[in-house]
Amino acid sequence: MRLQYIFRLVVFSAGLLISCNKQLDLQPKQDVDAAIAIITPENVDAAAIGMYSLLGGGALYGTNLLLLPDLQAADGYVSWRGSFQSFRQVARKNMARDNAEALRTWTNAYKAINMANTVLESLNIVTDADQKQQLEGEALFVRGIMHFELVRFYAAPWGATSDNSQPGIVIKTKSTKDETGAFEKLPRNTVAQVYTQVVNDLKSAAEKLPESNGTRANKFAAYAFLSRVYLQQHDYEKALDAASKVIESGAFQLNASITAVFDNKNTRESVFEIQQNDQNNAGTANDGMATFYASLVGIGRADVRMVSAFLNTYDPNDLRLSQWYYEGVGARPGNMYCSKWKSFSQNLPVIRLAEMYLTRAECNVRLNSSVGDTPENDVAKIINPLRVTLPEITNPTLDDILDIRYHELAFEGVRIHDVKRLKIMTGDYNWDANELVFPIPQREVDATNGIITQNPGY
C-alpha cells in the first residue's frame, strides 16, 4: 500500500522532470539564435540593413573612414588637439601596433564583410527575383568597398611595387558560421589580388543594383566607388567611364547651395550617404564626425582644427571659405573649424556628385580627351560665380583641377588617398612611406600566429 504511494510519487516526480527538460531550451529575448535568425526574405533584407548600420558606425564611415584620411595628411592642413592618443598618433604618423583606431576600423570592416557574405549565402531564401538581385548587389557593394577601404589604409599603396605584389589585406568571400571558421588563419593577399576582387565585386554590384534604391546603395553608388578604385590604380579611362556613368545617369545634380549637401538629408548631389538621426548616430560624446570637428555651443570637442596655412590657400572671395569654415564658439573657441560636420544627427555624404565631375575632368585632361564633356565644362560645374562666387576657369590644367579637388573635397575623407595616388608628399613623408600605412592590429598578427604579417616599421 505504502509502496504503491511511493512508486506513484517516483513516477510523478520523474514526469515532472521530463517536462523540465523541455524548459532547458530557452530562447534569448534580446537576440535571435543564428540558426533561426535568417529564414525569410525579410530576414535577409534585415541582414542587409545590418551591413549599413555597421557602415554607419564610428569605426567605418561614421567617423574613421571620413576623418582619418584627412588627419593622416595633417601637415599644413589640419591639426589634432584632442586628448585621444589614438587619433593623435594618426596625425603624427607614429601609430602604435595596438592603435585603437586601426584596430576598430579593421575589426568592423571585416564584420561588415562577414555580414555581406552572410547575405550572399542567404540569397536562396529570397524568392522575388528583383529583390534577390538588389540584395546581392548591395552585399557585393559593401564587400567591395570594405576591401577597398582596408587595402588603401593597411597596405603599401598601389604602385609601391611594379606588380603590386606587396601584401594587401585578407580577402574574405565566405561567412563564418562556426568555431572552425572563426579560428581560420588566412594570410594576406597581394594588393593586386585585392584590387581585382574589389573591381569584380563592384562591377557585378553595379550590374545588379537598381538605378534607384531609396537611401541604400544603388547602381551609381557602385560606379562612383569604381571610379575611385580605378583612379587609385591610375586607370584613367575606366575611372572616367565610371564617373561619367554617374553623371550621365541624370539621377544627381549639384545643389544650388554648397552647404545643402551637409545640412540636408539625401539631397540630389549625394551619390551615397550614411543615414543618421537623433537616436541612431555614430556618437555624441566620444565618437562621430560632429563630435570631433564641431566647436558649437553644446556640440563637439573641437579636436580637429583647421590650419590657417591651408585656409589661406582659398581665394578670399571663395564662398566655400566662409560657408565651410567658421570660428569656434564651443569647445576650444576662437579657432577655425569645418562646418561640413556640425550636427550629431546629420547624414554623412560619402560620395557626392562634385567628385565625379572632378574625376572626369582630371581623367579627360590626363587622357587629353573630352569624353562626356570637356574638362572646362565639368570644372565650371564646381567653380562658377553662382556656386562659389569665383569666375569660371578656362582651359583648366591638371594642376588646376587637382587644386580644386583639394579645396572642394577637403575634410571629406579623400586627402591621404589622393596624396598616395598622386605620389606627392605630406609633410616629410613620401607617398609610399611606411608611416603612411596603418599597422595591422597586433592582435591579428598574434591571433594568427604571424600568418597575417605586420607591416614594415611596426
Add this chain to the structure above:
Amino acid sequence: MRILIRYAMYTCVVLCLFLQSAFTQTKLIRGKVVDSKDGTPIVGATVRILNSKVLTVTNAEGVFELKSPEKATTLIITFVGFKSLETPIDSDLSNLKLEDAGTQSLSEVVVVGYGTKIKKDITSSISKVTGKEFENLPLPSFEQALQGRASGVFINSGSGKLGQGLNIRIRGISSISANQQPFVVIDGVPVLSQPIGSYDEPDNPLATINPDDIESIEILKDAASSAIYGARASNGVILVTTKSGKAGKTKISAGVYTGWSKPTRKGEFLNTAQYKELFTAAAENAGLDVAEEFEAETGTKDWNSNNDTKWSDLSFQNGYVQQYNISMNGGDARTKFLISGSWNDQKGILLTNRLRRGNGRINIDHSLNKNFRVGINLSLSKGLNNRLYSDNSFTNPLQLNALSPLQSAYLPSGKPNSNTIYYNNLIEVANSKKLATTYQSISNAFAEWRIIPSLVFRSQVGLNWNNLQEDEFLGRETIDGAPGGSSFSNQVTSTIVTYTNTLNFNKSITEESNFDALAGIEYQTGKNEGSSVTGIVFPDDRFTKISSAAIISAGSSTATEYTFASYFAKANYKFKDRYLLGASYRIDGSSRFGKDNRYGSFPAASAGWIISEENFLRNSSAVSFLKLRASYGRTGNAEIGNFSSRSLFQAAAYANISGLITSQLGIPTLSWEKTNQFDVGLDFGFANNRISGEVDYFDKDTRDLLFNVPAPAVNGFTTITKNIGAMRNRGWEFVLNATILNGLFRWTASANISTYVNKVTKLVVPVPPQSRTLGRLAEGQPFGQFYGLKYAGVDPSNGDALYFKNDGSKTNDVSEAEDMIVGNPNPDYYGGINSHFSYRGFDLDIQCQFVKGGDIYNMAGIFQSVNGDYFDNQTVDQMKYWKKAGDITDIPQPRLYEGNGTDKSSRWVQDGSYFRVKSVNLGYNIPRSLLKRFKMDNARVYVAGLNLFTFTKYTGYDPEVNATYVNSVTLGHDFYTPPQARTISVGLNIGL
C-alpha cells in the same frame, strides 16, 4: 547512462523501504529527548532498548518512535557530548533530559545541503557562524559577520560605501571570467547575490537582509559538502538559516540601538603652505612661473589667495546608525511561529551615502498530524539606498582630496566653487538625488509527509523576488546634468523560483550501523527584466521627473532568463559510531549550457574515522575527541552567462530602419567550469573538549575555465568564449577553540588562520595589466599578480626617478626599464581571533580580524603622490622631495608637467597587511530580580563598536580596499577608495 543513474537512485530509495518492512515489532513507544540545559530538542540521539537490537534516532524535533518487544523494560539514550541516560520504558518519555557531559559543540546541529547533520558525524569541511555571534552589531550587511569568524572565507568589503557588493572568496579564487562569488542559499532558496543595478559600482542585493533574522550561517567549503549543489558550488556555498519559532510560552523580544560613525582613517594632504612650497619648487625646476601655470589650469588667480581648504575632510559626513527591531516567537506542539520586524537606518560616512532597510518576516510551521507537516517562511524587505558611483567617478566624494587647498570650497554666494581644478563634488551633493529602492522577498513554503517513520517526502517551493528601482536626478549645475538637467529612471526585476522535491531516508539497520539517504529533484527558473528611461532638459531643478523633460533621450527594455533541472542523491553510512562514509551525486542540466553538453555530473565521496571512539582512546582523559576525515569530489561553476553558448544575431538600427547583425559566435559544447577538490581534515578535542579545533588541507583544481579566446577578426569575430583555462588553489585552515577560564568568570576564545596559494595553470594568452593597473594573469603565476615597472628610488645626484632594468641596474630612462613581478595581492594568510568573557551579569565579546600579505597598488598615486607633477593636491610624504645633490630620498625632484617618476610602477605598491579590532560588544544583563517588577524575562544594555582599531603599515586610507570599476583580474587596487566606517553604538534588548 545518466538516465540509468537517475533511476538507480530512485530504485535505491525504494529498496531501502523493503528493508524497513522486513522487521516485525509489537508495541509502539514515542518520546522526546531534550537538552537539560535549555530544553532544546536533541537531534540524532540514539535510543536503544536494553538487551535488544531495536534502536532508532531522534528526528529534528528530538522525537523518536520505536516498536519495542513486549518484554522490554529499559531504554538507553546516548548522544555524543552528553551523559547517557537509562530510563524505564513505561515512565514518562515526553521530556527526557540529557545532561551535558562537558563536551560542547559536537552535538551541535549543522545545516548541510538539503538537511541537517550532527557535527560529530560530519565528514566534510563546513564553517559555521551562529547568529548569536554577531547579534546587535551595527553591520552594514550580514556577510561581513563572516569576516574573521569563518576559516577559509576571505572577505574584502571593497570600500566603506553602503549597499555595495563585497568580495567573498571561499578557498581562493576559482574563476577568471565567470562569477567568483559563492552560491547563496537562504532557507533552501537559492537567491540572487549578483548586482542587477545600472551603477558602475556593483550593488549588493543581500544588503537588505536583516542580520538579526539569522539563526546560523554555514559555509560549505569542500566538495563533499558542496557537491550536492553541483554546477554552482565551485566558489563554495553559503547556507543561511533564519530563526524559527519554538514551542512554549510566547516570547517577545525587542531591541534598539543607535550609533555614530566616522572613517577609520582620513588622508593626510598638503596644506596651503606646503602646497605652495612644493609647487613653487616644481614650477621653478621646470622653468615655469607657478602662478601663471595655476591660472592657466584653473582660470583663476587663486594661487595668491589665502584659502587653506582641507578638501580631504570635506568628503566625509558624520555617519550614524539606528535600529529598532521586535520579534515574537512561540507555539505549541503542533504549531510554531516567529514574527519579526525591524527598521535600520545607516547614514554613511561619505557625503550623501545612506542605506535604510525595513524587514518583516513570518515563519510558521504546523503539523497536521504526526505524518504531515507544512510550513512557510515569508519575508519582505525594503531597502532605500542613496548610492555612490564607482571610485573612478568624479562624483566619488573621496576625489575631493585632489583639489588644491588654495581654492575655496564655496563661493561667497554660498554656492559650491565651480572653478576648481577638477569637478567639485559638493556641486553634485547640492544638486543631485540618487536613490535606489529595493523590494525583496525571500520566501518558501513546504510540505512534509512522513510516509513511514524512516522515510520523509518533502516538497518545497522557494521564491526570491527582487525589484530594484533606480531614480537619479542630476541638476543643471552638475557635470553630467548640464545644461538642462537630466533624469534617469530604471527598474529591474529578478525572479528566481525553485521547486525542490526530496525523499529522505534515515534508518538504523542494526545496532551498530546507521544509514541515511536522500534523493531529490529540483527545478529552477531565473528571470531578469528591466526597463529604463532618460529625460533631459527641464524648466528648472524643481522638476525632477521625466514627465517634465523636454527630450526623452534614451529608453530601453531588457529581458533574460535561465533554467536549471537537477537530480541529486546522497547517502551516509555510520558503523560503530566511529566509521563514517558519505557520498553524493548531482546532475545539473541548465539552459546556460551548450546544447551538446547540457548535463553535468558532480560526484563526491568522503570518509571519517572517529579515532576517539576506538578502545585505545575511549578512556583517555587527555584526548576527548579525535576525528580524521577526507573527501574528494567535483563541483561546477555555472555563472557563465545565460546564452554564451549560442551563436546570436542582434538588432542594429540604421537611422529609422533596423536590421540584423551577428553579435556572438558560440560553441555548442560551452559549459560549466569544473573543480575537483581534495580535502583532508582533523577535528580534535582535548581535556574534556576544553580545547578543540580543526585542521584542514585542501587542493582545488579548476579546469575548463571560461576564457575569451582571441580569434582573427578577419573572420568577423574577435573573441570566442571557450572552456579552456585552468587554475589551482591549495591551502590550510586552522581553527582552535578554548575555554580558558570556566567558572564565575568565564573566558572562551577561538582563533582561526587560513591560507590559499593560487596559481593559474593554463591560459591561452596572458591577460596583461590595463593602462593604469598592475594586475595580470599569466600561466604559472598567482591570480592578479602585480606586473610592471619596478621603482628604484631617486638618483641622489640629480633627483631623477629611477627604475630597475632586467640586469638589476638602475635607469632614469623608462624605455630602458623592464616590466617585472612587483607584488601579489593575494594574502599569505588571514584569519581572526575572538574572545568572549562573562562575569555575573557582564559579558564582553571582542573579535579581531587580520590579513597578512596581500599587496595594495594605489592607482591614485600617479595623481596624488607624484612630487607635484600636476596641480592635484599631494600626500604629505611628498614633502620629502629631492632638493639638492646628495639628498637621499624616495621622492624625486618635483618638475611640473615633466613626468619625473610618474610612470605606472611599484612606486605605489605597498604591503596591505592589517590587524583590525573588528567588533567589540560589552553588555550587562540586568538582574532578573529587578526585572520581575516590570514583568520582563531579560534585559541587556550594551555598547558595541565596529572597526574600532586598525593596525597597518599601509599609508592610504584603509587597507581593506578593492576598487571595483577595474576588471575582475585586478585585486588590491586602491583608487580614491573610501575607507570603512568606525561605528560606536549603544543599545538595549528586552525580552518579555
